[in-house]
Amino acid sequence: QINAGRLLASLHALGQIGALPGGGVNRLALSDADREGRDWTVARMRELSMRVDIDAIGNIVGTFPGTEDLPPVMVGSHIDTVRTGGLYDGNYGVLSGLEVVTALREAGVQPRRPLAVAVFTNEEGARFQPDMMGSLVYVGGLPLPDALATCDADGVSVQAELQRIGYQGTAPVGAPLVDSYVELHIEQGPVLEQLGLQIGVVEGVQGISWTEFTVEGQSNHAGTTPMALRHDAALVAAQVAVFMRALSARLGGRQLATVGAVRLSPNLVNVIAQKAVFTVDLRNTDSAALAQAESDLHAYAQQAAQAEGVRITSRTLARFEPVAFDPMVVNLVEQQTQALGCTYQRMPSGAGHDAQMLARVCPSAMVFVPSVGGLSHNVREHTAPADLQRGAQVLLQVVLALANR
Amino acid sequence: QINAGRLLASLHALGQIGALPGGGVNRLALSDADREGRDWTVARMRELSMRVDIDAIGNIVGTFPGTEDLPPVMVGSHIDTVRTGGLYDGNYGVLSGLEVVTALREAGVQPRRPLAVAVFTNEEGARFQPDMMGSLVYVGGLPLPDALATCDADGVSVQAELQRIGYQGTAPVGAPLVDSYVELHIEQGPVLEQLGLQIGVVEGVQGISWTEFTVEGQSNHAGTTPMALRHDAALVAAQVAVFMRALSARLGGRQLATVGAVRLSPNLVNVIAQKAVFTVDLRNTDSAALAQAESDLHAYAQQAAQAEGVRITSRTLARFEPVAFDPMVVNLVEQQTQALGCTYQRMPSGAGHDAQMLARVCPSAMVFVPSVGGLSHNVREHTAPADLQRGAQVLLQVVLALANR
Ligand SMILES: NC(=O)NCCC(=O)O
Ligand SMILES: NC(=O)NCCC(=O)O
Numbered sequence: 086q087i088n089a090g091r092l093l094a095s096l097h098a099l100g101q102i103g104a105l106p107g108g109g110v111n112r113l114a115l116s117d118a119d120r121e122g123r124d125w126t127v128a129r130m131r132e133l134s135m136r137v138d139i140d141a142i143g144n145i146v147g148t149f150p151g152t153e154d155l156p157p158v159m160v161g162s163h164i165d166t167v168r169t170g171g172l173y174d175g176n177y178g179v180l181s182g183l184e185v186v187t188a189l190r191e192a193g194v195q196p197r198r199p200l201a202v203a204v205f206t207n208e209e210g211a212r213f214q215p216d217m218m219g220s221l222v223y224v225g226g227l228p229l230p231d232a233l234a235t236c237d238a239d240g241v242s243v244q245a246e247l248q249r250i251g252y253q254g255t256a257p258v259g260a261p262l263v264d265s266y267v268e269l270h271i272e273q274g275p276v277l278e279q280l281g282l283q284i285g286v287v288e289g290v291q292g293i294s295w296t297e298f299t300v301e302g303q304s305n306h307a308g309t310t311p312m313a314l315r316h317d318a319a320l321v322a323a324q325v326a327v328f329m330r331a332l333s334a335r336l337g338g339r340q341l342a343t344v345g346a347v348r349l350s351p352n353l354v355n356v357i358a359q360k361a362v363f364t365v366d367l368r369n370t371d372s373a374a375l376a377q378a379e380s381d382l383h384a385y386a387q388q389a390a391q392a393e394g395v396r397i398t399s400r401t402l403a404r405f406e407p408v409a410f411d412p413m414v415v416n417l418v419e420q421q422t423q424a425l426g427c428t429y430q431r432m433p434s435g436a437g438h439d440a441q442m443l444a445r446v447c448p449s450a451m452v453f454v455p456s457v458g459g460l461s462h463n464v465r466e467h468t469a470p471a472d473l474q475r476g477a478q479v480l481l482q483v484v485l486a487l488a489n490r
Numbered sequence: 491q492i493n494a495g496r497l498l499a500s501l502h503a504l505g506q507i508g509a510l511p512g513g514g515v516n517r518l519a520l521s522d523a524d525r526e527g528r529d530w531t532v533a534r535m536r537e538l539s540m541r542v543d544i545d546a547i548g549n550i551v552g553t554f555p556g557t558e559d560l561p562p563v564m565v566g567s568h569i570d571t572v573r574t575g576g577l578y579d580g581n582y583g584v585l586s587g588l589e590v591v592t593a594l595r596e597a598g599v600q601p602r603r604p605l606a607v608a609v610f611t612n613e614e615g616a617r618f619q620p621d622m623m624g625s626l627v628y629v630g631g632l633p634l635p636d637a638l639a640t641c642d643a644d645g646v647s648v649q650a651e652l653q654r655i656g657y658q659g660t661a662p663v664g665a666p667l668v669d670s671y672v673e674l675h676i677e678q679g680p681v682l683e684q685l686g687l688q689i690g691v692v693e694g695v696q697g698i699s700w701t702e703f704t705v706e707g708q709s710n711h712a713g714t715t716p717m718a719l720r721h722d723a724a725l726v727a728a729q730v731a732v733f734m735r736a737l738s739a740r741l742g743g744r745q746l747a748t749v750g751a752v753r754l755s756p757n758l759v760n761v762i763a764q765k766a767v768f769t770v771d772l773r774n775t776d777s778a779a780l781a782q783a784e785s786d787l788h789a790y791a792q793q794a795a796q797a798e799g800v801r802i803t804s805r806t807l808a809r810f811e812p813v814a815f816d817p818m819v820v821n822l823v824e825q826q827t828q829a830l831g832c833t834y835q836r837m838p839s840g841a842g843h844d845a846q847m848l849a850r851v852c853p854s855a856m857v858f859v860p861s862v863g864g865l866s867h868n869v870r871e872h873t874a875p876a877d878l879q880r881g882a883q884v885l886l887q888v889v890l891a892l893a894n895r
Contacts, residue, residue: 167756167758167761168761169709169761209760210760211759211760211761214759272714273711273713274714274716275714275715275719291713293713295759297759303865304574304867304868304869305868306678306679306840306841306866306867307746307748307771307773308698308771308773308840308841308842309677309678309679309680309840309864309866310679310864311680311743312735312738312743312746312747314680314864317735319731320732320735323728323729323731323732324728326724326725327729327732330717330722334717338718341712341715341716341717343712343759343760344725345712345724345754345757345760345762346757346759347752347754349752350574351572351573352573352750352752353572353616353751353867354615354616354619354700354702354750354771355572355614355748355771356572356573356750356867357748357750357867358750364759366712366713366759366760368712402759434713435713436711436713436714437713459710459714459719460708460710461710462758462760462762463709463711464709
């Protein structure tokens, strides 16, 4: 049985680390706060007598032994946050994993297979792109040297930060080989709440495409430069943002599009921007539709740049095809949810998750619980305690079923 | 006679201070580089045996005595730059003033009225708003305490920075009373070059309106938040930028509109922006048309904000009506330009200048020289040496005529 009070207390304790004055958490990947959060989590694992392994990309795996020396059933998620994040995104999956281990120990239950609780590095992708970096490296989807060489907006590398915070470990990347993977997460969207359901049985993750555009125009004087002679990098960034919203509307909102980051230079009131660097986040559950949106985006960006007489270049920050989870694990989640008498529906995930990477190497699935107001990546992110408890209980049952099969 | 080599050498010497690696200058108002530039300029004034007065807003006035103790004829401009500025904007007016004094001393000519060379604080408005701050305070258009309390984007005040760089002087603000004011400046636009003319006889300055908008939406997850439920602060900023360009186009480009600065929070690829702070710079030679553009801007901003379900507020960073210069001084500039055999036209100024503030308290006008490619507020800002020489020669003649009348 999950102890809801203990789970909540641990969420709030971890939420103290990197806490923002007005609520919420800032624990960007590989920051000092991330180090503190890692230290705290590793200490919890050691209290549970788990073996702790840290690999070269900083993934932490705590292992609780099974009765047989088989590949473990893995649960987990991440503890990094966006700059203005909440207490639950990622943390809930990791701490529920530790709560499952705690509950098993308390009950004196040792499953057949070992149970591994993973903390993957830089899932958010808020500071270093791509997102899901640690799990992507874990499954061999991104070469370790490429990941380590990635720099944040200030030019600081993953490698340098891992060493600085003391989390570049020596465990072999991708070990242990995993039997199966289940990730418990808040939905981060409004669907379960709007339908009044308790559990989301997650069948897959939609496709994700992140592009960074760099527009280079000509800085000039806002008061003396005729409109017809301008090469305004900021205008093209704005036009692309407006176009993507319209494109999405034309598709009835099925194509998600977000321009969340923009940096102008010199970024002054009376200077036409010489440079604009901005990101476009596209999501779609349909692979072909996502590719079409990307091609529409690039065509429009080129056209807008040409009309304004500016240069535009782009690079892909992240690109993941839609992922379908393993039917065996999805069905198991559904059965255990039913067995516990929870209301639920099968659904895709809007957000990216480490589970979509693990799905490349082992049978995987996810469990969702509702997010109040559909808010996430927001300091007011919240999930009701009863929902947190239910989700963890489903996780416990699924893990036991997998580990004992 | 102006010594063109000496003038150029001084422009390049001052241009060393705050020089950017790839060319151009960063000497934002009241920065360390501004302090160095001021030190250099004051040293030049002292070499010319000028009396140097510094007032409480940091304006520097160097005075060369006349044969009679009358109010001085003032020339001058500013030596602060935007973050990616050139060698000429402002500096050319100040250093030409010093070159005029040097030439008069060399020739042993002492005019009837004293000659004052002014360096006004924070003309650019790039760091502290409004622009033309020093001259505005000088003419009593902005209370000194308000100017001193103004903060930059990092919350650092004018007062604190003036004290830090040692340029809060004790001379009474607005003294001396000025007989007349002439400012020599690069055009900063393409008009003279396109018409193949050597001198612009500036009749006035167009109206300037700077507004800062703050949009407050709701940060949320880019992958899970349906388009219809978004409150995207960045989108509204983009929509306003696109609308203003369209408005300007509808008016045949007569209304200038620039969104040059945008700051998003949290400014991350996968987070819908909670907040956008952006500026709109509007210019028009026609007072009523400028007011109409402002009202169109505010109406659209409100409407866009309402459609997106976000809050929008605004504050005025600068607001100056179009200014007409004094016909006596304008005619004098025209006569001296003709007398020197220069090609010219009468024209308005697109940029704001200290002359538009001095025009409130004394007969004022300006002289323009061409800008290569119409570039300014750009590190590649350039004016041909022959043009620089001609402009300074016109200034010398106009100053002599004013000082001896
Ligand atoms: N779960 C989560 O917020 N992941 C961040 C990656 C994404 O943007 O979807
Ligand atoms: N001359 C000049 O660039 N002044 C700055 C103020 C403005 O934006 O017009």
